[in-house]
Amino acid sequence: MIHFVLLISRQGKVRLTKWYSPYSQKERSKVIRELSGIVINRGPKLCNFVEWKGLKVVYRRYAGLYFCMCIDEDDNELEGLDIIHHYVEILDRYFGSVCELDLIFNFHKAYYILDEIVIAGELQESSKRTVIRLMSAHDSLVEMAKEQASSISNMIAQVTK
């Protein structure tokens, strides 16, 4: 299973963290510190796997951003790498040629999308189209709620409350 997912920039800034195994606050910071050091300092032409404390970290760099995923030692490493790329492709399709700034200002969207792809540390959906479809459904639900909130009747209700 996936124990956690980390997105770290080349400068070591954290862009997203998602924990599927129970790590305490302290452990989380420690893991991030240790791993970002290891992953960022690896050269470009090396393999995408790092053995780490009896687990394995599968990572891949996209521009200045490292997508890391910690899996069990005997899990299929390439399967993990495929999940990372699958996630990146969906982000790309959703944001339209995604860049780091998209993920910084819309970090909550990155979380929504991840939740549609992985649950309980396992892959949930391998169809990009399905995920994108669900995301636009979410977005329109939020839009609808916003419109409702700003509609006149609602405003009156707010005032008279």
Added chain:
Amino acid sequence: MALSSMRGLSVFISDVRNCPNKEQERLRVDKELGNIRTRFKNEKGLTPYEKKKYVWKMLYIYMLGYDVDFGHMEAVSLISAPKYPEKQVGYIVTSCLLNENHDFLRLAINTVRNDIIGRNETFQCLALTMVGNIGGREFAESLAADVQKLLISSSYRPLVRKKAALCLLRLYRKNPDVVNIDGWADRMAQLLDERDLGVLTSSMSLLVALVSNNHEAYWSCLPKCVRVLERLARNQDIPQEYTYYGIPSPWLQVKTMRALQYFPTIEDPNTRRSLFEVLQRILMGTDVVKNVNKNNAAHAVLFEALALVMHLDAEKEMMSQCVALLGKFISVREPNIRYLGLENMTRMLMVAEVQDIIKRHQAQIITSLKDPDISIRRRALDLLYGMCDVSNAKDIVEELLQYLSTADFAMREELSLKAAILAEKFAPDLSWYVDVILQLIDKAGDFVSDDIWFRVVQFVTNNEDLQPYAAAKAREYLDKPAIHETMVKVSSYLLGEFSHLLARRPGSSPKEIFNIIHEKLPTVSTSTIPILLSTYAKILMHTQPPDPELQNQIWAIFNKYESCIDAEIQQRAVEYFALSRKGAALMDILAEMPKFPERQSALIKKAEDAEIDTAEQSAIKLRAQQQTSNALVVTDQCYANGPSPIVPAVGPLTLVKVPSMSGSEEHTAVDQALTQSNGTLTKVDSQPPSDLLGDLLGPLAIEGPPGAAVQSEHSAVTEVEGAPSAVDVAAIVPVGEQTNSVQPIGNINERFNALCLKDSGVLYEDPYIQIGIKAEWQAQHGRLVLFLGNKNTSPLDSVQALILPPAHLKMELSLVPEIIPPRAQVQCPLEVLNLHPSRDVAVLDFSYKFGTNMVNVKLRLPAVLNKFLQPMPVSAEEFFPQWRSLSGPPLKLQEVVRGVRPLPLEEMANLFNSFRLMICPGLDPNPNNLVASATFYSESTRAMLCLIRIETDPADRTQLRMTVASGDPALTFELKEFIKEQLVSIPTAPRGPTTAPPAPPVVQPTSPAMALTDPGAMLAGLL
């Protein structure tokens, strides 16, 4: 583009990004945190939109690495918001900020459940996602049934069902009982017929988890898995959106093949044939291509197929095909493929018939040892280690030694340990072994643990032919200008013992040897000086005729250290000085060390232990355990200590019988099988202590033939002399009786008996250590925590705790640190799982060293039958039909017990209650009788009701008639025997029956009298 619609959030993120330095950033973040805190304080004025915004800001700040220790409540409270946008934020932020152990989550269980069983599909999805990501045990207990319904009902859309499958997987991991319902396996099989690939992928993950624990229940899923795989491999009926770089869902293919690896075999020839066809197609049809993503996906499938082929014991031809593929992979340019090629080749070593084919790739693997990527180097090292045997040991070990000088620090320790183990296991001759270890110390002394040089000394001492060679080698190394301290230790030890064998060689006169060793003395630490002093004493003894000049020189050194602050050095100096004046008697006292008893190498044992520790229930590792070790430990030696005590390695499953439990003659079939495979029972305990330190450093001080006059001078001597004989008789030493010089405080048996009745207390105590226990029991699971408290101001070292579980308990002890610091207490959790009813008792084999005292105790652990009982009140309407339906043996057993310790009826009732057997008054009309009931939990019986009736004779309280009934014959028997034991020899619990509180309704009353013996208080006092 869906940019953030929350302006405040965007502004804040920009602000943080524009901070020129970390300090500014912290100021900005602190300001924002202050702002959020005040806004949350007067929550009244907060609109849902604002609340949402602040919660997002909190998450962002948290991600930046700042402590966010408030506002969790607000995040959780958003979950119960009525509108989607707020609810969604509540769910997502909660599952990012909190983990399953967080108390606030409990508050949300009800809302979450309402969302799951409610009609709103989007709410269901949100709730399932959160529970799937951070749900804990409590969620498992209260939500599993609802989640199951969602998964198997076809009235819900795939989008809900796939989430339900993974949510259930999470809950199953937290509590495996959630799938213990009738017909679950069939439901699971039906799920595999699912057309929607999203649901099927999630369900397959669930299946993998289920079969990894228990494949037996899921045989019906096997052919379905094969069918899924065929469908994917042939690309039949796979929607375009589920192909990934032209490959039909590689993830589902991998998961399906993973599930298949948990079934031991595939018996049905048709299924097997179809599967092999698919596998063959995968093996043949995968090439390394340009597109890296396509490559990754195709090889993910290929490597899983390789693992499955290996697991299925394919024909040799197919296996060789796999090795050929892997051989190709380890030399390709693509580093991922190289890495995986090496990793899978290591796994392939399990297959005996291809080992020779793998050896053909040795040169390429050695090249990989120099790969620029440390991940790949590690794999290469592992593979070389695994493929090493007598035929290639020399090459491989020499390669490792050569690599050692250039290897990065991160790998040196592992590298030197592996080289040492291989040299020992496969040495073609012993002088080569000595060479290797000395080179190892020379090149990487910092990474050579004491175990390694102790082992060399042991080999040399036990092999006369080797002694002159080893001494000469040691002498050579001393000529080098700067040598590692470990080299000083080992060479001075060897020269002290054996330098007289070199006497005629140039540069090896006693005086020269002394001088060259003494040159090193100013450079070494206090732990080495005692070894040097021993060497001097030995040189002195070997110098015949005595050389007065050398004698004076050495005496001067002894004199100098007589006032040394280090007790060990001081004692040796004083004793050697006195001894060396005894003239001829010195020859006897300082004679050569006797041979060491043969034993399993501490190194190899360490390596094996480490492997067992990490062994999880993976298909590959399960397989690995079935393989027999091909280790060839060098054992061609003669023994000074009587006939060769070769002891079979004691596996972790060794059966231990505790003598004090009488009448447990019948073993289950499993027990018998174990006994046979492990040799006779009595050998179990005859394993000599694996700690070499006790042997080596202890006797270094003084060594003489048994019965020498000095024996009484030094307490260590008696202990040392006692050691070999203690080893010989250890097999029949009953548990609880030790030959240690350290006496326990308090009665071990009494402590054990008391702990059988309560859940926390002291298990063992002596002047140095206190072992406390705290236990929690829930159904068939137990969690014990051992509290190891060091009572001294100096550390306890070589601490070892080994659990010897009886066949019916599965026990897992977490890592016990080797050293307990002064006045410190360490906690070691121990997980217990009761498999079936039995009265056998688990034993903790505990040892530690304090100063020169090696203490080893074997303690019974209070994971006894009654801990798995739960008091259960039954009414007359429930009792009598049950009682009648369980008619006669073997479900209902009756026995007249004589020799009972007379007890008033009320106290007997108390006793029963304290064993969690609940007395049910009023069921039996006869006031002299007792009726009790309880539920017993184990894996085999599940929850099972037990009923007991005791008929006493008011005229003769020493006898009674007992009837025990339950739905399981073994349980009935074991429970009956258990109660009998308790009644016949009632344990003398610390609180006498007279002070027992009257009829406690549930177990574990905490009477004030117990406060004094409360381990918490006592242990707290230590800290």
